[in-house]
Amino acid sequence: MRANCWMGVNEVEVQEVPDPKILNRRDAIIRITSSAICGSDLHLYDGYVPTMKEGDVLGHEFMGEVVEVGSGVDNLQIGDRVVVPFPIACGHCLACEREEYSLCENSNPNAELAERMWGNSPCGIFGYSHMLGGFAGGQAEYVRVPFADIGPLKIENDLPDEQVLFLSDILPTGYMGAEMCDIQPGDVVAVWGAGPVGQLAMASARLLGAEEVIAIDHVDFRLAMAERQVGATPINLDQTDVREELLELTGGRGPDACIDAVGMEADHGTGPIAAYDRVKQALRAETDRPHALRQAITSCRNGGTVSVIGVYGGFLDKFPMGAVVNRSLTIKSGQCHVHRYMRPLLDHIEQGRIDPSFIVTHRLPLEETPAGYDTFKHKENECVKVVLQP
């Protein structure tokens, strides 16, 4: 089959690779009908995630049709249309029983590598480094899905792929980011990053009753999308002092909740501290550039919540812990426990309360995936989200 493979920093290539086979009783093989490039795939592309290996098949946002099931899968039939959650979860460990699926204790065969980096291991993830399991991803014609009796969500309606595809990752991720804000009537929610996850976090904040949503970015067409689609108030960080502007918009209080939907490669910020981060990250003396997170913390109102859904991989410098302690801030974070959110969010989509397909700007055949990475990375042609069709 054809599959998009990681070949080194800034290099992906569509190659011929063997078709996936059933390796475990609880596996299913899915023929992909749509997949997507995630913002977190750019961290792999840019070389900021360790334990990648040349030839790894990428992609953790995908859906398709069941073509084969293992003997331990009795809830899926050949021909079923399914969306697959990006975290691989067994459904039976303590974390899964608590619905903390991205912390599944049994789905990362390489847990030891993650333990050395992070102290303990999260779940395995499709196409996302060997530290997270070494599983082939779904930017391909076919994919093997382990624990298929637990993860895939059957789609039994006629909604097009683009409306349900993002149940695999970014819609639940954005929703969990908003849910962690514990939004109360009157709350103002500020979101750093108006990329795909930021857009859907803003839409979710609206759904959860936020009074006002503020989008912070420096890419005009993305701010315009947030304004148009979600009714967000845009702040272009290149043109204004973000904290001052936020104080002005909130009567001097600061936003009740701040969502960091940027993560480790913030290109926000100017001045000495931004230069410091770039140099340290380039020299691998600092793994992440946390400019958005610092600003989210210092901008949040006293006693407010900072919700971190942008991906960080390692260690941060100049972290404003003093603001967190002295202003009673709550920081919440986590890779999304996707399985927990898929069904309720599908219901929201079916009822027309949310339609995540507004973020799609580019549709490409699988063969053109490398061009898709490049366009997405450089935000060319007003790119927000690339969907791939084999």
Added chain:
Amino acid sequence: MHGKTAVTVNRPPAEVYQYWHDFAHLADFMTNVGSVEDRGGGRWHWRSKARDEEVAEWDIEIVTDEAAVIAWRSVAGSDVASEGTVRFAPAPGDRGTEVVVEVDYQSSEPKVASLVKKLRGDEPGMQLKEDLRRFKQVLEAGEVLRSDGSPEGPDSWRLLHQRPARPLSDAELDELGALR
């Protein structure tokens, strides 16, 4: 050489004990154990798994067998001198069973010394830790999970010798034949 490690299994203590109590099951999750056969009278015959080396064989006898602890040691005169203990304790707050395993392997015979090293893994305790991950997977998830990078499942050697995360070829699948 000594290894000790602990894992919490989200199953009741009686079930976890019962599984280990049948030593034949050890071959299902201990990477370097090929088979364990019941020889009766509390004796079990172990064979190491043949990879590229000779197979070591030895007999163990059960020293203690209670609901909370099983202990064993190799019978006198074995090429491989080994002993082990596994303890089962209820985890607090209905969190399943805390399993603590201690294993020692030794050999005075040079020809089996490398096998003993293999049994221990390159780092003392490391293979044991991976084996307990597999044990947990078997009891909780019903099987040892394989990935493209680590087709054998958790394994201390494979951690540092990952395949690319892409599907295995038919030839590779044949080589790993027992997998399917």
